[in-house]
Amino acid sequence: MHGCQQELIKNPQLLPFLEYLCTTANKLINCGIYLAGQWYFKLGYITGKYDL
Secondary structure, eight states, rough: OOOOOOOOOOGGGGHHHHHHHHHHHHHHHHHHHHHHHHHHHOOOOOTTTTTT
């Protein structure tokens, strides 16, 4: 289990940007996982991290 330190956001104007950034990054990761799965099932090819 990894420990982490909670960092409170002191600037409330920064919160919407950080939420947008995190949701966009999550969508991009999900898209990459989906594409890698499609390549595996269609081509039998396991992608590396630089193939996407």
